[in-house]
Amino acid sequence: MASQPNKRYPNAPKMQPKAIINPKILSYGDEVEKDWEGCLSLPNVRGKVPRPTKIEVRYLTQNGEVVEEVLEGFLARIFQHEFDHLNGKVFIDRVESTLDIVMEREYRKIIYSE
Numbered sequence: 668m669a670s671q672p673n674k675r676y677p678n679a680p681k682m683q684p685k686a687i688i689n690p691k692i693l694s695y696g697d698e699v700e701k702d703w704e705g706c707l708s709l710p711n712v713r714g715k716v717p718r719p720t721k722i723e724v725r726y727l728t729q730n731g732e733v734v735e736e737v738l739e740g741f742l743a744r745i746f747q748h749e750f751d752h753l754n755g756k757v758f759i760d761r762v763e764s765t766l767d768i769v770m771e772r773e774y775r776k777i778i779y780s781e
């Protein structure tokens with residue numbers, strides 16, 4: 668898992684990339700937020716995906732240490748996105764409507780007009 672601010676996600680927190688081994692999501696917060704996601708498995712596609720904004724997780728580090736922590740916002744979102752991959756899901760499996768799926772070119776028009 669890695670995150671750093673960039674043009675596409677200016678509010679992404681900066682963190683060192685880290686290995687998340689045998690992840691588990693222990694609990695989900697009640698608040699759900701829809702936000703845009705993309706994925707290297709689905710080039711040029713974007714979707715507005717509802718996800719809990721807060722999750723409690725457990726995983727092992729590269730050194731075999733057990734970590735339990737609460738993730739919020741962008742980090743909670745990317746953790747859930749990657750966690751889904753381990754279970755054979757991609758973000759378009761989670762959109763509420765096909766109207767929430769757009770091609771990259773449309774996406775750019777939308778975010779630059781927001």
Ligand SMILES: [Zn+2]
Nearest residue numbers: 705706707708
């Ligand atoms: Zn992905």
